[in-house]
Amino acid sequence: MRDTTPQPIHLADYQPPPFLVDDVALTFRLAPTATRVIAKVRFRPNPDASPGHDLRLDGEGLKLISAHLNGAEITAQPDESGLTIPAQDLPEGALDWQAEVEIAPDGNTALEGLYMSRGMYCTQCEAEGFRKITFYPDRPDVMAPFRVRIESDLPVLLSNGNPASSGQGWAEWHDPHPKPAYLFALVAGDLVAASDRFTTMEGRDVALNIWVRKGDEDKTAYAMDALKRSMVWDEQVYGRAYDLDVFNIVAVDDFNMGAMENKGLNIFNSRYVLASPQTATDSDYASIERIIAHEYFHNWTGNRITCRDWFQLSLKEGLTVYRDQQFMGDMRSHSVKRIEDVLTLRARQFREDDGPLAHPVRPESYVEINNFYTATVYEKGAELIRMLQLLVGQDRYKAALDLYFARHDGQACTIEDWIAVFEEAAGRDLSQFKRWYGQAGTPRVDVSEDWQDGSYTLTLRQHTPDTPGQPLKEPLVIPVAMGLLGADGAEMVPTTVLELDSPEQSFTFPDLPARPVASLLRGFSAPVVLNHSLSSEDRALMLAHDTDPFNRFEAGRALARDILHAMVLEGATPGPDYLNALRTMVSDEALDPAFRALALHIPGQDDLASSLYAAGHVPDPDAIQAARTTALRLIAEALRPQLQDVANAMQTPGPYSPDARDAGRRALKVQAVSLLARADEGAKAAELFARADNMTEQLGAWGALLAIGKGQEEGAQFYRQWAQDRLVVDKWFSAQVMYAAPKAAAGLVQQLTQHPDFEWKNPNRFRSVIGALGANPAGFHATDGAGYKLVADWLIRLDGVNPQSAARLSTLFETWRRYDASRQALIRAELQRIRSQDNLIPISIDQNS
Ligand code: 0A1
Ligand code: ZN
Numbered sequence: 001m002r003d004t005t006p007q008p009i010h011l012a013d014y015q016p017p018p019f020l021v022d023d024v025a026l027t028f029r030l031a032p033t034a035t036r037v038i039a040k041v042r043f044r045p046n047p048d049a050s051p052g053h054d055l056r057l058d059g060e061g062l063k064l065i066s067a068h069l070n071g072a073e074i075t076a077q078p079d080e081s082g083l084t085i086p087a088q089d090l091p092e093g094a095l096d097w098q099a100e101v102e103i104a105p106d107g108n109t110a111l112e113g114l115y116m117s118r119g120m121y122c123t124q125c126e127a128e129g130f131r132k133i134t135f136y137p138d139r140p141d142v143m144a145p146f147r148v149r150i151e152s153d154l155p156v157l158l159s160n161g162n163p164a165s166s167g168q169g170w171a172e173w174h175d176p177h178p179k180p181a182y183l184f185a186l187v188a189g190d191l192v193a194a195s196d197r198f199t200t201m202e203g204r205d206v207a208l209n210i211w212v213r214k215g216d217e218d219k220t221a222y223a224m225d226a227l228k229r230s231m232v233w234d235e236q237v238y239g240r241a242y243d244l245d246v247f248n249i250v251a252v253d254d255f256n257m258g259a260m261e262n263k264g265l266n267i268f269n270s271r272y273v274l275a276s277p278q279t280a281t282d283s284d285y286a287s288i289e290r291i292i293a294h295e296y297f298h299n300w301t302g303n304r305i306t307c308r309d310w311f312q313l314s315l316k317e318g319l320t321v322y323r324d325q326q327f328m329g330d331m332r333s334h335s336v337k338r339i340e341d342v343l344t345l346r347a348r349q350f351r352e353d354d355g356p357l358a359h360p361v362r363p364e365s366y367v368e369i370n371n372f373y374t375a376t377v378y379e380k381g382a383e384l385i386r387m388l389q390l391l392v393g394q395d396r397y398k399a400a401l402d403l404y405f406a407r408h409d410g411q412a413c414t415i416e417d418w419i420a421v422f423e424e425a426a427g428r429d430l431s432q433f434k435r436w437y438g439q440a441g442t443p444r445v446d447v448s449e450d451w452q453d454g455s456y457t458l459t460l461r462q463h464t465p466d467t468p469g470q471p472l473k474e475p476l477v478i479p480v481a482m483g484l485l486g487a488d489g490a491e492m493v494p495t496t497v498l499e500l501d502s503p504e505q506s507f508t509f510p511d512l513p514a515r516p517v518a519s520l521l522r523g524f525s526a527p528v529v530l531n532h533s534l535s536s537e538d539r540a541l542m543l544a545h546d547t548d549p550f551n552r553f554e555a556g557r558a559l560a561r562d563i564l565h566a567m568v569l570e571g572a573t574p575g576p577d578y579l580n581a582l583r584t585m586v587s588d589e590a591l592d593p594a595f596r597a598l599a600l601h602i603p604g605q606d607d608l609a610s611s612l613y614a615a616g617h618v619p620d621p622d623a624i625q626a627a628r629t630t631a632l633r634l635i636a637e638a639l640r641p642q643l644q645d646v647a648n649a650m651q652t653p654g655p656y657s658p659d660a661r662d663a664g665r666r667a668l669k670v671q672a673v674s675l676l677a678r679a680d681e682g683a684k685a686a687e688l689f690a691r692a693d694n695m696t697e698q699l700g701a702w703g704a705l706l707a708i709g710k711g712q713e714e715g716a717q718f719y720r721q722w723a724q725d726r727l728v729v730d731k732w733f734s735a736q737v738m739y740a741a742p743k744a745a746a747g748l749v750q751q752l753t754q755h756p757d758f759e760w761k762n763p764n765r766f767r768s769v770i771g772a773l774g775a776n777p778a779g780f781h782a783t784d785g786a787g788y789k790l791v792a793d794w795l796i797r798l799d800g801v802n803p804q805s806a807a808r809l810s811t812l813f814e815t816w817r818r819y820d821a822s823r824q825a826l827i828r829a830e831l832q833r834i835r836s837q838d839n840l841i842p843i844s845i846d847q848n849s
Contacts, residue, residue: 008365011311017137018053019043019095021144026134028114030121030152030188032106035114036065039134041144043095055085055095058131058138061113067099067135083135099135108132109761109801117254118213120189121152122267124260127310127369130181141308141412143178150188156211158187160263162245175263177243178410180306185262187211187250194220198231200241206231210273211250219274222285222658223249223292230293233327238401240300249273249292253726256763256804257373258291261298268295271727271764277656279728281696282666285658289331294324300405308412310369314361314437315418317373318381325382332660335549336594342524342550345383347606349375349527353442354610355814358467362415362437370804376440383527384436390479390497390525391433392426400425432501433477440467443476445500447532451515456484458518459506460498462528477501481525481548484509484516489545492516497525517541522548529614536562540581553599556581560602560631561611567627568612568620574631579638586672587642593650594664597671602631605777606815613818620820625742625778629678636679647672647684656694663696670700677704682711689714699731706739729757730768737772737779745779746786760798763805770794774812781819785826788813792830796837810834 108115113132161175302316464473484493542555566572609619650669689701705711722728
């Protein structure tokens with residue numbers, strides 16, 4: 001065990017930095033095991049802080065070579081988290097700090113600070129990685145312009161900002177925009193660029209480069225296209241132009257997250273840059289488009305306006321996710337995008353809210369900030385902004401954003417600053433709305449209805465369940481977009497937004513010709529669980545006629561969920577209503593194929609476990625898996641002719657295009673073929689695999705075969721074809737794990753870890769083998785506990801090497817409370833074992849343990 005327990009940091013303890021920084025000059029002499037970093041930093045006392053403070057600089061794992069303050073050598077020695085120059089030793093006024101340190105990027109497996117990835121130097125400084133590069137006040141409210149000199153024999157030397165000058169073996173960069181240290185970046189390697197240019201609406205000519213390893217140049221076109229479209233979109237929709245002469249993107253193979261928005265030098269996990277039709281699926285293309293946009297949009301929401309402290313993380317992340325969602329809707333289909341976003345929110349964020357790691361969008365305290373890059377901060381944060389826009393309206397949303405950019409450019413801000421621009425632009429008090437930022441947990445909205453004398457009354461009750469450390473919840477402002485449908489499906493009352501701001505409220509709609517069917521929470525207008533019991537006839541009516549595409553989808557999903565519950569609990573079988581509704585929907589050519597593809601997916605295993613648990617049952621992963629298998633087979637048998645028709649009809653003639661239209665057609669084809677595999681023993685899937693000329697169809701067809709226990713030969717062929725492509729090999733690993741039979745899953749993972757291509761220190765590869773078990777719930781929760789043990793073993797092993805990746809893996813256990821006593825006991829034992837190791841994982845299964 002660690003001898004010192006790390007202490008939590010509290011939002012309430014925030015103090016402004018005692019010293020500000022006017023200028024930073026860094027020199028890097030790169031060498032794998034002994035890089036020298038020389039930092040010159042000009043400090044001045046912060047007029048907004050009380051005087052008399054020590055100068056405290058963060059620093060971790062740095063070998064101090066020498067340090068000077070205003071030219072005089074410093075004798076103070078660093079402790080384990082930094083260096084302090086006592087107030088009494090500080091000269092008056094400005095301070096010129098100079099320090100030389102030595103670091104070893106080659107041994108840096110945690111991938112924070114300066115590290116190496118296959119011969120290339122790379123940095124990751126968010127949240128607190130800069131302190132592993134040099135001594136510095138590593139906090140986001142200290143912003144400064146940076147000058148950087150890199151010395152190395154490697155041909156490409158990059159840092160933030162604009163190139164200043166360069167020569168043989170060195171390059172200098174200047175970033176004039178003051179930035180916090182977490183946005184610092186450096187890259188050095190033997191790289192090649194795909195280049196283009198962009199002229200901003202302000203007339204600035206910007207050089208765009210995407211840097212990759214030699215041989216990957218032919219896989220950058222889509223990322224470049226997405227970048228240019230993002231730049232245009234941010235100008236047109238938010239009035240934001242790019243502000244440097246170059247925009248560099250670098251693809252790196254070893255990276256903990258998706259990508260990082262370092263000023264002018266975005267660093268990407270290579271899986272979110274590199275794509276060709278043969279190696280990337282349509283969903284990979286969509287991820288690339290979204291993440292390129294996300295990082296680019298951070299230039300204004302995150303970089304020009306940053307966070308005062310890490311509690312405010314959602315200020316940049318929630319807003320930037322919301323912006324990337326808007327962009328993707330504009331580029332593709334708003335309704336399909338909304339459905340996908342809500343599915344992700346429920347699968348990740350609702351799950352988080354229901355577990356031991358539940359926390360508010362703005363947490364009040366943290367022990368390890370790296371563990372707060374969560375679905376709550378990101379995706380729920382985006383939902384809060386979506387609700388704000390719905391509540392104040394489009395025009396006032398725009399006015400609020402204009403005010404935000406005008407007022408706070410160059411500043412490090414808080415959620416209070418954000419709410420204030422909305423209050424001013426919309427002229428309304430948002431103090432109750434602000435509770436959404438402080439209260440954890442997914443609110444429940446219970447619906448009751450009354451119909452009398454032509455008058456329909458809707459009563460809504462809200463409550464938010466207890467979450468760890470937050471037993472008492474106050475009522476929130478919940479925008480409920482709704483409409484009323486007649487029995488013939490015609491809209492009686494078009495969409496209106498009700499504001500639920502009390503524990504209980506009623507809304508009456510008089511003078512109606514007949515009892516309506518209420519379509520509530522249209523477009524998923526708030527991130528809540530809506531408990532609205534509807535008959536299956538009413539749900540079928542909504543599936544057929546609702547004018548709101550989201551609720552149309554939702555009605556089908558609720559039907560499927562109810563049937564699957566009955567199958568799990570009572571051994572029922574899907575009735576004709578559901579199958580008929582599905583049959584009509586799948587062949588309805590007026591519907592977007594992408595929508596039809598989504599609507600053909602029945603709820604996943606984890607989704608069902610969660611909804612069964614919410615309904616008061618103890619979910620049995622094996623029974624859920626078996627019910628899904630039966631349901632899929634019955635659907636396939638009942639819809640066989642229609643599925644065959646759509647599979648044949650969804651052709652995409654001409655060269656491959658990843659655009660929404662063709663991707664939607666392929667999605668429907670693959671989904672139809674996957675279902676058909678349950679009725680034709682995989683005949684059509686094998687055929688699709690054999691003639692596929694793109695990864696979407698090849699992988700989709702192979703997955704369909706794996707799901708019915710076949711695909712061995714295809715798997716071997718897939719590997720032979722793609723053994724040289726790291727990103728495709730990741731897919732080869734994860735598909736096998738995802739579709740493994742529950743009892744065999746842990747054993748298969750164990751076996752795959754012996755494969756020569758299993759490089760466990762590479763985060764993508766690790767996730768594709770061990771992490772993929774999370775996509776096979778019945779396998780992970782196998783009754784013998786082999787899944788738990790395997791994950792715990794790897795977690796312990798990885799924690800010493802890459803704690804961030806290990807912490808992420810630990811969330812596989814976060815749903816432990818749902819399961820039966822024997823599974824709980826097995827999980828508990830594994831968590832105890834993890835805790836007894838030297839490197840403690842910050843996970844607890846209940847508040848006091
Ligand atoms: N800010 C990045 C995500 C990111 C966060 C932390 C990282 O390392 C701990 C890396 C990337 C984004 O939102 O894209
Ligand atoms: Zn982000």
